[in-house]
Amino acid sequence: MTKMKEVISLAHGSGGKLTQELIKNFFLPSFNNPFLAPLTDSAVVEMNGVKFAFTTDSYVIKPLFFPGGDIGKLSVAGTINDLAVAGAKPVFITCGFIIEEGLPLAALKKIVSSIEQTARCAGVEVVAGDTKVVEKGSADGIFINTTGIGVIPPQINLKIASLKIGDYIIINGTVGDHSVAVLSSREELGFEESIESDCAPLYDLVKAIKPWWRFIKFMRDPTRGGIAGISNEIAQGQNFAIKIQEENVPLREETKALCELLGIDPLYLANEGKIIFFVEREKAEDILKALRIHALGKNANIIGEIVAEPVGKVYLETSIGTKRVLDMLIEDQLPRIC
């Protein structure tokens, strides 16, 4: 239990145990309402008979530019993906900029142009914005908040509660690319920039598998905390466990090598172009085939399933059959990854 004399630490923003504690002790008691309660990435709200998804995210990634993207692209893709995994067609987004005095206008220009391109490709309109400037040393280059709204079609009904033993888990490609790209671009590390971030808006991929929507029970984008962290959020308090089959998790050789070198676990690395789909077992192969046809799903694979035990937990089964519980991390492996 967090004590009041304590202060905020980086781990409170990690997406791990301390973030959950902060949400549970600070935010939920104040903001308890039926929309916020499910703790998914988007609130699902109804206004005048129409079902909407509504989501917000602030982006504080460091550095601002990385292989495969920048904070502008990330801030649009990330919010679109939070809508997409709620089954919503993203329609409108807002952009709030907090800029540190001294940011070169050329950098702002590049970022704004990325926002525009990403929004345009995804068919989303940037309809409102806000700009604040703070003194040098009071921010770090630029922080961007994007908030998005999307329309949820009637046939979409995604619920953790609908998951049952035997359901399969699919991911649409290799894990950890975003974290590795950002890590390699942080000067102090000096890695070769061989991997690009997977940062991409994913609604187009979700749309591509429309014929199978009714067999999809739940979706999440494994950003902060990675597939291990997100799987833990899903399994917690449920009457089932999640099994991940290590050999089936798509992973680049370079990511594997880097993780071994640094002693970090790729299953906890952040992704910005991935969705984990919880689907009906009988339709999993069909959905997999459909995903693989799309450029954003060509390395898709079935990576696990809902199992009976240990209840509320996530575990990894290795190729030689050993099992290891994947707990939620307390500290971030990599702060400021998004």
Add this chain to the structure above:
Amino acid sequence: MTKMKEVISLAHGSGGKLTQELIKNFFLPSFNNPFLAPLTDSAVVEMNGVKFAFTTDSYVIKPLFFPGGDIGKLSVAGTINDLAVAGAKPVFITCGFIIEEGLPLAALKKIVSSIEQTARCAGVEVVAGDTKVVEKGSADGIFINTTGIGVIPPQINLKIASLKIGDYIIINGTVGDHSVAVLSSREELGFEESIESDCAPLYDLVKAIKPWWRFIKFMRDPTRGGIAGISNEIAQGQNFAIKIQEENVPLREETKALCELLGIDPLYLANEGKIIFFVEREKAEDILKALRIHALGKNANIIGEIVAEPVGKVYLETSIGTKRVLDMLIEDQLPRIC
């Protein structure tokens, strides 16, 4: 014209000329769409036949706590007010927190509690949130983004284009209270804290004058830039001028004294609990009476009118009949006021 080798300065966030230049040169060319184009505080969008207002604001006020409020109250009231002046009933808001490592949890608790209370009083639900933590020195305590959505009733049709010569301008109370409260709470100044910020959600006031909605042609909340700045935004490029009658502008004695002492103009001070209403001349007295019945409008007054000349400008007429153009400021009088 801003050069690309230049960097962002505090004045780019002032709400004055440089902010306008930034928007015109950087944001509008990228995000030009019919929703963003009117450059009002909220985008008005239509989804599935329902008209919504959608608005975003980031709050970077310094200090976090000031007489009459804190960043939490401000971040909810400010966004509610942007919806209210679009004629929308605020319904849902999101909160994005960017927190500096080291913020005392007790401070966060107070801020979250203010958010909750302000939202509850205004009948708005906080439906989605996000928390990011950055290293000490990479932010300044806490920054909050709120994004709000509201429903616009069919009888509301607010447009600058509907303004015509003779329309009256009403404000619901004294100007500059927010700026003065924040200024006096900045330690280095050591003023006595005699004025409280006017920070308040104003939808309730707008609702109170519902019988007169069809006689209201346009509304704005004079935050950054004050009534002079906002009036300039409205008059710019239009075929009319705005006249402000100095003696009719409600102003506290303390504000007047402080402004004289510091050599600043109260008409440029930020307000966080004020609306300027542009109304049909014949109904102005009725609307004024209705506003004065409400606690948030008890000092309301008619402060000016739409006149013919000088076209596109704002001017102040003093009690002795002299006239002075109120231009848009280039630099902020008070940075980080919201």
